[in-house]
Amino acid sequence: MAFTTALTKHVSFSSRFLRDTGYIDGVWTAGDASRTFDVLNPATGEVLASLPDMGAAETRDAITAAHAAQPAWAARPAKERAAILRKWHELMVANADELAAILTAEMGKPFAEARGEILYAAAYVEWYAEEAKRIYGETIPAPSNDKRMMVIKQPVGVVGTITPWNFPAAMIARKVAPALAVGCTVVSKPAEQTPLSALAVLAEQAGVPAGIFNVIVGEDGPAIGKELCGNDKVRKISFTGSTEVGRILMRQCADQIKKVSLELGGNAPFIVFDDADLDAAVEGALASKYRNAGQTCVCANRLYVQSGVYDAFAARLAAKVAAMPVGDGFEAGVMVGPLIDDKGLAKVESHVEDAVSKGAKVLTGGKRIKGAGTFFSPTVLTGVTSGMQVAREETFGPVAPLFRFDTVEDVIAQANDTEFGLAAYFFAGDLKKVWRVAEALEYGMVGINTGLISSEAAPFGGIKQSGLGREGSRHGADDYLEIKYLCIGNL
Ligand code: ADP
Numbered sequence: 001m002a003f004t005t006a007l008t009k010h011v012s013f014s015s016r017f018l019r020d021t022g023y024i025d026g027v028w029t030a031g032d033a034s035r036t037f038d039v040l041n042p043a044t045g046e047v048l049a050s051l052p053d054m055g056a057a058e059t060r061d062a063i064t065a066a067h068a069a070q071p072a073w074a075a076r077p078a079k080e081r082a083a084i085l086r087k088w089h090e091l092m093v094a095n096a097d098e099l100a101a102i103l104t105a106e107m108g109k110p111f112a113e114a115r116g117e118i119l120y121a122a123a124y125v126e127w128y129a130e131e132a133k134r135i136y137g138e139t140i141p142a143p144s145n146d147k148r149m150m151v152i153k154q155p156v157g158v159v160g161t162i163t164p165w166n167f168p169a170a171m172i173a174r175k176v177a178p179a180l181a182v183g184c185t186v187v188s189k190p191a192e193q194t195p196l197s198a199l200a201v202l203a204e205q206a207g208v209p210a211g212i213f214n215v216i217v218g219e220d221g222p223a224i225g226k227e228l229c230g231n232d233k234v235r236k237i238s239f240t241g242s243t244e245v246g247r248i249l250m251r252q253c254a255d256q257i258k259k260v261s262l263e264l265g266g267n268a269p270f271i272v273f274d275d276a277d278l279d280a281a282v283e284g285a286l287a288s289k290y291r292n293a294g295q296t297c298v299c300a301n302r303l304y305v306q307s308g309v310y311d312a313f314a315a316r317l318a319a320k321v322a323a324m325p326v327g328d329g330f331e332a333g334v335m336v337g338p339l340i341d342d343k344g345l346a347k348v349e350s351h352v353e354d355a356v357s358k359g360a361k362v363l364t365g366g367k368r369i370k371g372a373g374t375f376f377s378p379t380v381l382t383g384v385t386s387g388m389q390v391a392r393e394e395t396f397g398p399v400a401p402l403f404r405f406d407t408v409e410d411v412i413a414q415a416n417d418t419e420f421g422l423a424a425y426f427f428a429g430d431l432k433k434v435w436r437v438a439e440a441l442e443y444g445m446v447g448i449n450t451g452l453i454s455s456e457a458a459p460f461g462g463i464k465q466s467g468l469g470r471e472g473s474r475h476g477a478d479d480y481l482e483i484k485y486l487c488i489g490n491l
Contacts, residue, residue: 002036006046007196010101010330017098017200022054022217025065026210031058037219039196042108042338043328045372051195054218059187059227062214066158066185067233069211074155074183078132085129085181088206092122099169099200104329106194107168108337108373109292111329121173123456124472131477132181148488153481155183156259157235160228162221162249164241165340166295168194172201174460174471175238175261176213179480184236185212187228191241192219193340221245229253236260238479240297243420243465261469261479263297263461265394266422269415270300270451271437273408274308276427277449282316284451285400288425290324290378293336294398295344297466298423298445298454301394302384304403304411310382314402318363318380321400326375336398338373345374348397354389355381355401365398386414394420408433416442421464425451444470 002020003013011018021030030052039049073081092099100114109117140149159179163171172188179186180203190198195217203213216224225245228234229252239249240263253260270288272281288300305313329337339345345368352366365379376397384390384401391403405411415424424443428434438446444462447453454460459470469479 002050007048010105019199023215024062043373051217054216055220056223056227059216059224062187063231063233065211066187070185073212082129082132084207089122089125091202103197106196110334117170121169124173125177127456128177128181146491150486152484159184159186159236160234161188162239165191165193168197171240178477182480184480187214189216189224262467264467266297267301267418267420268423270303271426272305273428274306275429281427288451289400290398295396304405310404314382321378322364324378338375348376351390351395358388360384412440419465422462422466
Protein backbone atom coordinates (compact mmCIF):
# COMPACT_ATOMS: atom_id res chain seq x y z
CA MET A 1 0.00 0.00 0.00
CA ALA A 2 1.32 3.43 -0.89
CA PHE A 3 -0.10 5.11 2.20
CA THR A 4 1.71 5.28 5.53
CA THR A 5 0.37 5.21 9.07
CA ALA A 6 1.18 8.92 9.29
CA LEU A 7 -1.78 9.40 6.97
CA THR A 8 -4.02 6.63 8.15
CA LYS A 9 -4.06 7.87 11.72
CA HIS A 10 -6.18 10.72 10.30
CA VAL A 11 -7.95 9.04 7.39
CA SER A 12 -8.83 5.37 7.35
CA PHE A 13 -7.12 3.01 4.88
CA SER A 14 -10.55 2.01 3.69
CA SER A 15 -11.52 5.59 2.88
CA ARG A 16 -13.39 5.83 -0.40
CA PHE A 17 -11.37 8.96 -1.09
CA LEU A 18 -7.79 7.79 -0.81
CA ARG A 19 -6.22 7.02 -4.17
CA ASP A 20 -2.61 6.18 -4.91
CA THR A 21 -2.49 6.60 -8.69
CA GLY A 22 -3.53 9.08 -11.35
CA TYR A 23 -6.86 8.86 -13.16
CA ILE A 24 -6.98 8.50 -16.94
CA ASP A 25 -10.06 7.73 -19.04
CA GLY A 26 -12.01 6.51 -16.04
CA VAL A 27 -9.24 4.17 -14.85
CA TRP A 28 -7.04 4.61 -11.78
CA THR A 29 -3.60 4.03 -13.21
CA ALA A 30 0.08 4.79 -12.76
CA GLY A 31 0.58 4.68 -16.52
CA ASP A 32 4.15 3.78 -17.38
CA ALA A 33 5.62 5.59 -14.38
CA SER A 34 8.53 3.61 -12.98
CA ARG A 35 9.41 5.95 -10.11
CA THR A 36 7.40 7.30 -7.22
CA PHE A 37 7.43 10.54 -5.26
CA ASP A 38 6.57 11.17 -1.62
CA VAL A 39 3.84 13.38 -0.22
CA LEU A 40 4.80 14.87 3.16
CA ASN A 41 2.91 16.25 6.14
CA PRO A 42 4.43 19.72 6.63
CA ALA A 43 3.46 19.75 10.33
CA THR A 44 5.58 16.70 11.11
CA GLY A 45 7.84 16.06 8.14
CA GLU A 46 6.44 12.52 7.92
CA VAL A 47 5.82 10.75 4.61
CA LEU A 48 2.08 10.29 4.04
CA ALA A 49 2.07 8.53 0.70
CA SER A 50 4.12 7.55 -2.32
CA LEU A 51 2.56 8.18 -5.69
CA PRO A 52 3.63 7.31 -9.23
CA ASP A 53 5.70 10.04 -10.82
CA MET A 54 3.70 10.40 -14.04
CA GLY A 55 4.93 12.58 -16.87
CA ALA A 56 4.52 13.58 -20.50
CA ALA A 57 3.49 10.12 -21.80
CA GLU A 58 0.64 9.77 -19.29
CA THR A 59 -0.40 13.34 -19.94
CA ARG A 60 -0.62 12.58 -23.65
CA ASP A 61 -2.83 9.56 -22.95
CA ALA A 62 -5.09 11.65 -20.73
CA ILE A 63 -5.37 14.33 -23.41
CA THR A 64 -6.29 11.71 -26.01
CA ALA A 65 -9.00 10.39 -23.70
CA ALA A 66 -10.32 13.86 -22.89
CA HIS A 67 -10.37 14.74 -26.58
CA ALA A 68 -12.30 11.60 -27.54
CA ALA A 69 -14.83 12.08 -24.75
CA GLN A 70 -15.49 15.79 -25.28
CA PRO A 71 -18.02 15.86 -28.14
CA ALA A 72 -20.42 13.46 -26.41
CA TRP A 73 -20.10 15.35 -23.13
CA ALA A 74 -20.78 18.67 -24.85
CA ALA A 75 -23.77 17.14 -26.62
CA ARG A 76 -25.48 16.17 -23.37
CA PRO A 77 -28.25 18.53 -22.38
CA ALA A 78 -27.00 21.15 -19.93
CA LYS A 79 -29.53 19.88 -17.43
CA GLU A 80 -27.84 16.48 -17.37
CA ARG A 81 -24.36 17.93 -16.87
CA ALA A 82 -25.82 20.13 -14.16
CA ALA A 83 -27.33 17.13 -12.35
CA ILE A 84 -23.96 15.36 -12.27
CA LEU A 85 -22.21 18.44 -10.93
CA ARG A 86 -24.87 18.87 -8.30
CA LYS A 87 -24.35 15.29 -7.18
CA TRP A 88 -20.60 15.99 -6.97
CA HIS A 89 -21.34 19.04 -4.82
CA GLU A 90 -23.56 17.01 -2.51
CA LEU A 91 -20.92 14.32 -2.08
CA MET A 92 -18.32 16.93 -1.15
CA VAL A 93 -20.58 18.48 1.46
CA ALA A 94 -21.62 15.10 2.87
CA ASN A 95 -17.98 13.99 3.18
CA ALA A 96 -16.43 17.31 4.16
CA ASP A 97 -14.80 15.99 7.33
CA GLU A 98 -12.97 13.17 5.64
CA LEU A 99 -11.87 15.34 2.71
CA ALA A 100 -10.71 18.03 5.14
CA ALA A 101 -8.59 15.49 7.02
CA ILE A 102 -6.77 14.54 3.80
CA LEU A 103 -6.27 18.23 3.08
CA THR A 104 -4.90 19.11 6.52
CA ALA A 105 -2.57 16.11 6.44
CA GLU A 106 -0.90 17.02 3.17
CA MET A 107 -1.14 20.81 3.29
CA GLY A 108 -1.04 21.66 6.98
CA LYS A 109 -3.84 24.21 7.32
CA PRO A 110 -5.94 23.97 10.50
CA PHE A 111 -8.69 21.38 10.21
CA ALA A 112 -11.49 23.98 10.54
CA GLU A 113 -9.96 25.97 7.68
CA ALA A 114 -9.57 22.80 5.62
CA ARG A 115 -13.23 21.99 6.18
CA GLY A 116 -14.04 25.55 5.14
CA GLU A 117 -12.03 25.05 1.97
CA ILE A 118 -13.91 21.86 1.10
CA LEU A 119 -17.24 23.68 1.48
CA TYR A 120 -15.85 26.63 -0.52
CA ALA A 121 -14.75 24.25 -3.28
CA ALA A 122 -18.15 22.56 -3.19
CA ALA A 123 -19.82 25.96 -3.53
CA TYR A 124 -18.09 26.47 -6.90
CA VAL A 125 -19.33 23.09 -8.06
CA GLU A 126 -22.86 24.01 -7.00
CA TRP A 127 -22.61 27.45 -8.61
CA TYR A 128 -21.56 26.01 -11.97
CA ALA A 129 -24.14 23.24 -11.75
CA GLU A 130 -26.61 26.12 -11.72
CA GLU A 131 -24.82 28.22 -14.35
CA ALA A 132 -24.63 25.24 -16.74
CA LYS A 133 -28.28 25.86 -17.58
CA ARG A 134 -27.81 29.58 -18.17
CA ILE A 135 -25.25 29.80 -20.96
CA TYR A 136 -27.31 32.21 -23.02
CA GLY A 137 -26.59 33.45 -26.51
CA GLU A 138 -28.03 36.58 -28.05
CA THR A 139 -29.83 37.90 -31.10
CA ILE A 140 -28.62 41.07 -32.75
CA PRO A 141 -30.86 43.37 -34.82
CA ALA A 142 -29.42 43.04 -38.34
CA PRO A 143 -28.59 46.15 -40.37
CA SER A 144 -30.59 44.77 -43.32
CA ASN A 145 -33.96 42.98 -43.56
CA ASP A 146 -32.67 39.96 -45.47
CA LYS A 147 -30.42 38.87 -42.64
CA ARG A 148 -30.69 37.61 -39.09
CA MET A 149 -27.72 37.70 -36.74
CA MET A 150 -27.16 35.77 -33.55
CA VAL A 151 -24.51 34.54 -31.16
CA ILE A 152 -24.19 31.09 -29.63
CA LYS A 153 -21.66 29.99 -27.03
CA GLN A 154 -19.80 26.69 -27.29
CA PRO A 155 -17.25 24.92 -25.08
CA VAL A 156 -13.61 25.55 -26.01
CA GLY A 157 -12.83 21.81 -25.89
CA VAL A 158 -10.10 20.05 -23.90
CA VAL A 159 -8.73 22.14 -21.01
CA GLY A 160 -5.45 21.58 -19.17
CA THR A 161 -5.46 22.80 -15.57
CA ILE A 162 -2.37 23.28 -13.42
CA THR A 163 -2.91 24.19 -9.77
CA PRO A 164 -0.89 25.07 -6.66
CA TRP A 165 -0.73 23.55 -3.19
CA ASN A 166 -2.22 26.37 -1.08
CA PHE A 167 -5.86 25.51 -1.86
CA PRO A 168 -5.58 21.94 -3.09
CA ALA A 169 -9.34 21.40 -3.39
CA ALA A 170 -10.71 24.86 -4.18
CA MET A 171 -8.28 25.72 -6.97
CA ILE A 172 -9.24 22.58 -8.86
CA ALA A 173 -12.98 23.03 -8.28
CA ARG A 174 -12.83 26.61 -9.51
CA LYS A 175 -11.50 25.46 -12.87
CA VAL A 176 -12.98 22.01 -13.37
CA ALA A 177 -16.55 22.90 -12.35
CA PRO A 178 -17.09 25.67 -14.94
CA ALA A 179 -15.19 23.68 -17.59
CA LEU A 180 -17.35 20.59 -17.14
CA ALA A 181 -20.52 22.64 -16.73
CA VAL A 182 -20.23 24.17 -20.19
CA GLY A 183 -19.15 20.95 -21.94
CA CYS A 184 -15.35 21.00 -21.84
CA THR A 185 -13.25 18.05 -20.68
CA VAL A 186 -10.21 18.36 -18.45
CA VAL A 187 -6.72 17.05 -17.81
CA SER A 188 -5.76 18.26 -14.37
CA LYS A 189 -2.29 18.46 -12.86
CA PRO A 190 -2.37 19.19 -9.13
CA ALA A 191 0.64 20.46 -7.21
CA GLU A 192 3.11 17.72 -6.33
CA GLN A 193 2.92 18.71 -2.64
CA THR A 194 -0.86 18.14 -2.45
CA PRO A 195 -2.04 15.50 -4.93
CA LEU A 196 -4.16 13.50 -2.49
CA SER A 197 -6.92 16.10 -2.28
CA ALA A 198 -7.04 16.22 -6.06
CA LEU A 199 -7.42 12.48 -6.30
CA ALA A 200 -10.24 12.61 -3.78
CA VAL A 201 -12.33 14.83 -6.00
CA LEU A 202 -15.33 12.53 -6.12
CA ALA A 203 -16.21 13.37 -9.69
CA GLU A 204 -16.18 9.67 -10.55
CA GLN A 205 -18.53 8.81 -7.72
CA ALA A 206 -20.85 11.60 -8.82
CA GLY A 207 -21.19 9.96 -12.23
CA VAL A 208 -18.81 12.02 -14.37
CA PRO A 209 -18.22 9.64 -17.31
CA ALA A 210 -14.81 8.24 -18.25
CA GLY A 211 -12.43 10.61 -19.99
CA ILE A 212 -14.19 13.80 -18.94
CA PHE A 213 -11.97 14.53 -15.96
CA ASN A 214 -8.44 13.13 -15.80
CA VAL A 215 -5.77 13.64 -13.15
CA ILE A 216 -2.01 13.37 -13.70
CA VAL A 217 0.16 13.25 -10.59
CA GLY A 218 3.87 13.83 -10.87
CA GLU A 219 6.79 15.89 -9.74
CA ASP A 220 7.89 17.07 -13.16
CA GLY A 221 5.60 20.06 -13.60
CA PRO A 222 7.63 21.40 -16.55
CA ALA A 223 7.30 18.13 -18.53
CA ILE A 224 3.58 17.80 -17.87
CA GLY A 225 3.05 21.49 -18.59
CA LYS A 226 4.96 21.27 -21.86
CA GLU A 227 2.76 18.45 -23.08
CA LEU A 228 -0.41 20.28 -22.06
CA CYS A 229 0.70 23.49 -23.79
CA GLY A 230 2.21 21.83 -26.85
CA ASN A 231 -0.47 19.24 -27.63
CA ASP A 232 -2.85 20.68 -30.18
CA LYS A 233 -5.78 18.68 -28.82
CA VAL A 234 -5.69 20.95 -25.75
CA ARG A 235 -7.50 24.20 -26.52
CA LYS A 236 -6.99 26.04 -23.31
CA ILE A 237 -4.71 26.18 -20.27
CA SER A 238 -5.98 27.39 -16.93
CA PHE A 239 -3.21 27.94 -14.40
CA THR A 240 -2.99 29.17 -10.83
CA GLY A 241 0.48 29.66 -9.39
CA SER A 242 3.50 31.89 -9.60
CA THR A 243 3.85 34.70 -12.13
CA GLU A 244 7.15 33.13 -13.20
CA VAL A 245 5.53 29.84 -14.22
CA GLY A 246 2.54 31.71 -15.69
CA ARG A 247 4.92 33.48 -18.04
CA ILE A 248 6.47 30.17 -19.13
CA LEU A 249 3.06 28.69 -19.85
CA MET A 250 1.90 31.74 -21.77
CA ARG A 251 5.03 31.56 -23.93
CA GLN A 252 4.51 27.85 -24.53
CA CYS A 253 0.91 28.50 -25.54
CA ALA A 254 1.90 31.22 -27.98
CA ASP A 255 2.86 28.82 -30.78
CA GLN A 256 -0.69 27.54 -31.07
CA ILE A 257 -2.37 30.79 -29.96
CA LYS A 258 -3.85 28.67 -27.20
CA LYS A 259 -6.24 30.35 -24.81
CA VAL A 260 -4.91 30.93 -21.30
CA SER A 261 -6.43 31.87 -17.97
CA LEU A 262 -3.85 32.80 -15.36
CA GLU A 263 -4.29 33.44 -11.64
CA LEU A 264 -0.82 34.57 -10.62
CA GLY A 265 0.99 36.22 -7.76
CA GLY A 266 -0.18 39.22 -5.79
CA ASN A 267 1.33 41.84 -3.54
CA ALA A 268 -1.83 43.00 -1.81
CA PRO A 269 -1.86 46.37 -0.08
CA PHE A 270 -4.03 46.61 3.04
CA ILE A 271 -4.70 50.26 3.94
CA VAL A 272 -6.02 51.56 7.24
CA PHE A 273 -7.10 55.22 7.22
CA ASP A 274 -7.39 57.39 10.32
CA ASP A 275 -11.21 57.29 10.17
CA ALA A 276 -11.44 53.49 9.96
CA ASP A 277 -13.25 51.36 12.49
CA LEU A 278 -10.05 50.11 14.12
CA ASP A 279 -11.52 46.91 15.57
CA ALA A 280 -12.85 45.96 12.16
CA ALA A 281 -9.49 46.79 10.60
CA VAL A 282 -7.65 44.56 13.08
CA GLU A 283 -10.10 41.72 12.48
CA GLY A 284 -9.77 42.23 8.74
CA ALA A 285 -5.99 42.14 8.97
CA LEU A 286 -6.07 38.93 11.00
CA ALA A 287 -8.36 37.26 8.49
CA SER A 288 -6.56 38.51 5.41
CA LYS A 289 -3.00 38.09 6.65
CA TYR A 290 -2.93 34.99 8.84
CA ARG A 291 -5.48 32.71 7.18
CA ASN A 292 -3.69 29.70 5.71
CA ALA A 293 -0.55 30.94 7.56
CA GLY A 294 -0.36 33.80 5.09
CA GLN A 295 -0.12 31.46 2.10
CA THR A 296 -2.80 32.85 -0.18
CA CYS A 297 -2.33 34.99 -3.26
CA VAL A 298 -4.87 37.51 -1.91
CA CYS A 299 -3.18 37.76 1.51
CA ALA A 300 -2.45 41.27 2.73
CA ASN A 301 1.25 41.60 1.93
CA ARG A 302 1.89 45.27 2.74
CA LEU A 303 -0.10 46.96 5.51
CA TYR A 304 -0.22 50.77 5.17
CA VAL A 305 -1.47 52.50 8.30
CA GLN A 306 -2.14 56.25 8.51
CA SER A 307 -0.06 58.13 11.09
CA GLY A 308 -2.97 59.02 13.39
CA VAL A 309 -3.79 55.36 14.13
CA TYR A 310 -0.46 53.68 13.37
CA ASP A 311 0.62 52.99 16.96
CA ALA A 312 -2.84 51.99 18.17
CA PHE A 313 -3.37 49.63 15.21
CA ALA A 314 0.07 48.10 15.63
CA ALA A 315 -0.44 47.47 19.34
CA ARG A 316 -3.89 45.94 18.92
CA LEU A 317 -2.83 43.76 16.02
CA ALA A 318 0.31 42.56 17.78
CA ALA A 319 -1.65 41.64 20.92
CA LYS A 320 -4.05 39.48 18.90
CA VAL A 321 -1.30 37.95 16.78
CA ALA A 322 0.79 37.03 19.81
CA ALA A 323 -2.19 35.08 21.15
CA MET A 324 -2.76 33.02 18.00
CA PRO A 325 -2.20 29.31 18.67
CA VAL A 326 0.31 27.81 16.23
CA GLY A 327 0.65 24.08 15.65
CA ASP A 328 -0.38 20.92 13.87
CA GLY A 329 -3.65 21.59 12.04
CA PHE A 330 -5.22 18.56 13.71
CA GLU A 331 -4.80 20.05 17.22
CA ALA A 332 -7.95 21.71 18.52
CA GLY A 333 -7.91 25.50 18.50
CA VAL A 334 -4.84 25.90 16.26
CA MET A 335 -5.17 28.99 14.06
CA VAL A 336 -1.83 28.99 12.25
CA GLY A 337 -0.37 25.81 10.78
CA PRO A 338 3.03 25.14 9.21
CA LEU A 339 4.37 26.62 6.00
CA ILE A 340 4.24 24.22 3.09
CA ASP A 341 7.95 23.35 2.97
CA ASP A 342 11.52 24.41 3.79
CA LYS A 343 11.68 26.67 0.76
CA GLY A 344 8.58 28.57 1.91
CA LEU A 345 9.97 28.84 5.42
CA ALA A 346 13.35 30.12 4.21
CA LYS A 347 11.67 32.85 2.16
CA VAL A 348 9.65 34.14 5.11
CA GLU A 349 12.71 34.06 7.30
CA SER A 350 14.79 35.99 4.77
CA HIS A 351 12.07 38.66 4.38
CA VAL A 352 12.01 39.24 8.13
CA GLU A 353 15.81 39.30 8.39
CA ASP A 354 16.04 41.75 5.51
CA ALA A 355 13.46 44.09 7.08
CA VAL A 356 15.12 43.95 10.49
CA SER A 357 18.57 44.57 9.02
CA LYS A 358 17.15 47.73 7.40
CA GLY A 359 15.58 49.08 10.58
CA ALA A 360 12.21 47.36 11.06
CA LYS A 361 11.18 46.40 14.58
CA VAL A 362 9.67 43.05 15.57
CA LEU A 363 6.57 43.65 17.72
CA THR A 364 5.80 39.97 18.00
CA GLY A 365 7.06 36.72 16.45
CA GLY A 366 9.91 37.02 13.97
CA LYS A 367 11.38 33.53 14.24
CA ARG A 368 11.03 30.02 12.88
CA ILE A 369 9.78 27.57 15.47
CA LYS A 370 12.26 24.75 16.08
CA GLY A 371 11.10 21.19 15.51
CA ALA A 372 10.22 18.77 12.74
CA GLY A 373 7.53 20.90 11.08
CA THR A 374 8.01 24.04 9.00
CA PHE A 375 6.51 26.57 11.41
CA PHE A 376 7.09 30.33 11.61
CA SER A 377 5.75 32.36 14.50
CA PRO A 378 3.04 34.86 13.53
CA THR A 379 4.82 38.18 13.18
CA VAL A 380 4.13 41.91 13.21
CA LEU A 381 6.84 44.31 12.01
CA THR A 382 6.75 48.09 12.44
CA GLY A 383 8.89 50.81 10.87
CA VAL A 384 8.77 49.08 7.49
CA THR A 385 9.84 51.09 4.43
CA SER A 386 9.73 50.74 0.67
CA GLY A 387 13.36 49.64 0.32
CA MET A 388 12.72 46.35 2.08
CA GLN A 389 12.03 43.01 0.33
CA VAL A 390 8.57 42.77 1.92
CA ALA A 391 7.52 45.84 -0.07
CA ARG A 392 8.18 44.23 -3.44
CA GLU A 393 7.77 40.48 -3.09
CA GLU A 394 4.98 38.24 -1.90
CA THR A 395 6.10 36.92 1.52
CA PHE A 396 3.59 34.02 1.56
CA GLY A 397 3.83 33.65 5.31
CA PRO A 398 2.38 34.91 8.61
CA VAL A 399 4.21 38.24 8.62
CA ALA A 400 2.46 41.65 8.74
CA PRO A 401 4.82 44.49 7.78
CA LEU A 402 3.36 47.87 8.81
CA PHE A 403 4.21 50.92 6.67
CA ARG A 404 3.31 54.42 7.89
CA PHE A 405 1.64 56.97 5.54
CA ASP A 406 0.15 60.45 5.77
CA THR A 407 -1.98 61.31 2.73
CA VAL A 408 -4.46 59.54 0.46
CA GLU A 409 -2.43 60.44 -2.65
CA ASP A 410 0.73 59.08 -1.12
CA VAL A 411 -0.77 55.74 -0.11
CA ILE A 412 -2.49 55.19 -3.46
CA ALA A 413 0.81 55.81 -5.24
CA GLN A 414 2.60 53.36 -2.95
CA ALA A 415 -0.16 50.76 -3.17
CA ASN A 416 -0.09 50.84 -6.98
CA ASP A 417 3.71 50.81 -7.20
CA THR A 418 3.98 47.12 -8.06
CA GLU A 419 3.74 44.99 -11.17
CA PHE A 420 0.99 42.99 -9.47
CA GLY A 421 -2.73 43.77 -9.39
CA LEU A 422 -4.67 40.95 -7.73
CA ALA A 423 -6.35 42.02 -4.46
CA ALA A 424 -6.28 45.18 -2.35
CA TYR A 425 -8.03 46.08 0.89
CA PHE A 426 -8.77 49.28 2.70
CA PHE A 427 -10.59 50.44 5.81
CA ALA A 428 -12.13 53.93 5.87
CA GLY A 429 -15.27 55.71 7.05
CA ASP A 430 -15.78 58.66 4.74
CA LEU A 431 -17.90 57.70 1.75
CA LYS A 432 -16.20 60.08 -0.67
CA LYS A 433 -12.83 58.62 0.20
CA VAL A 434 -14.19 55.09 -0.10
CA TRP A 435 -15.20 55.68 -3.72
CA ARG A 436 -12.09 57.61 -4.62
CA VAL A 437 -9.73 54.98 -3.25
CA ALA A 438 -11.75 52.04 -4.61
CA GLU A 439 -11.57 53.50 -8.10
CA ALA A 440 -7.90 54.50 -7.89
CA LEU A 441 -6.52 51.14 -6.78
CA GLU A 442 -5.18 49.20 -9.76
CA TYR A 443 -6.39 45.78 -8.66
CA GLY A 444 -8.85 43.19 -9.91
CA MET A 445 -10.49 42.89 -6.48
CA VAL A 446 -10.87 45.41 -3.68
CA GLY A 447 -12.09 44.59 -0.17
CA ILE A 448 -13.58 47.66 1.53
CA ASN A 449 -13.90 47.40 5.29
CA THR A 450 -13.44 43.65 5.05
CA GLY A 451 -10.48 41.29 4.86
CA LEU A 452 -12.41 38.43 3.29
CA ILE A 453 -13.58 38.77 -0.30
CA SER A 454 -13.54 35.30 -1.84
CA SER A 455 -16.88 33.87 -2.91
CA GLU A 456 -18.08 31.57 -5.66
CA ALA A 457 -20.56 34.33 -6.59
CA ALA A 458 -17.80 36.88 -7.29
CA PRO A 459 -15.32 37.21 -10.17
CA PHE A 460 -11.89 36.35 -8.74
CA GLY A 461 -8.89 37.51 -10.75
CA GLY A 462 -6.19 40.07 -11.28
CA ILE A 463 -4.89 42.74 -13.62
CA LYS A 464 -1.33 43.71 -14.59
CA GLN A 465 1.03 40.76 -13.98
CA SER A 466 -1.43 39.05 -11.65
CA GLY A 467 -3.19 37.34 -14.48
CA LEU A 468 -5.84 36.98 -17.13
CA GLY A 469 -9.44 35.86 -16.82
CA ARG A 470 -11.82 35.43 -13.91
CA GLU A 471 -12.94 32.48 -11.78
CA GLY A 472 -16.32 32.28 -10.08
CA SER A 473 -19.52 34.19 -10.85
CA ARG A 474 -21.15 34.16 -14.28
CA HIS A 475 -17.91 35.57 -15.71
CA GLY A 476 -16.03 32.40 -14.74
CA ALA A 477 -17.97 30.34 -17.30
CA ASP A 478 -16.95 32.68 -20.14
CA ASP A 479 -13.33 31.58 -19.76
CA TYR A 480 -14.35 28.12 -21.02
CA LEU A 481 -16.61 29.27 -23.86
CA GLU A 482 -16.10 30.39 -27.43
CA ILE A 483 -18.44 32.91 -28.99
CA LYS A 484 -19.79 31.90 -32.38
CA TYR A 485 -21.58 34.44 -34.54
CA LEU A 486 -24.24 33.05 -36.91
CA CYS A 487 -25.50 35.07 -39.82
CA ILE A 488 -28.52 33.84 -41.79
CA GLY A 489 -28.89 35.53 -45.16
CA ASN A 490 -31.15 35.52 -48.19
CA LEU A 491 -34.32 35.73 -46.12
P1 ADP B 1 4.45 27.65 -6.08
O1 ADP B 1 5.69 28.47 -6.00
O2 ADP B 1 3.33 28.18 -5.30
O3 ADP B 1 4.67 26.19 -5.88
P2 ADP B 1 4.42 27.28 -8.89
O4 ADP B 1 3.99 28.27 -9.92
O5 ADP B 1 5.84 26.89 -8.87
O6 ADP B 1 3.92 27.88 -7.53
O7 ADP B 1 3.58 25.96 -9.01
C1 ADP B 1 2.21 25.91 -9.28
C2 ADP B 1 1.93 24.68 -10.13
O8 ADP B 1 2.66 24.78 -11.35
C3 ADP B 1 2.33 23.36 -9.51
O9 ADP B 1 1.35 22.39 -9.87
C4 ADP B 1 3.66 23.05 -10.18
O10 ADP B 1 3.96 21.69 -10.26
C5 ADP B 1 3.41 23.59 -11.56
N1 ADP B 1 4.61 23.96 -12.32
C6 ADP B 1 5.81 24.40 -11.87
N2 ADP B 1 6.63 24.67 -12.88
C7 ADP B 1 5.95 24.41 -14.03
C8 ADP B 1 6.25 24.50 -15.44
N3 ADP B 1 7.44 24.92 -15.89
N4 ADP B 1 5.28 24.15 -16.30
C9 ADP B 1 4.08 23.73 -15.88
N5 ADP B 1 3.74 23.62 -14.58
C10 ADP B 1 4.66 23.95 -13.67
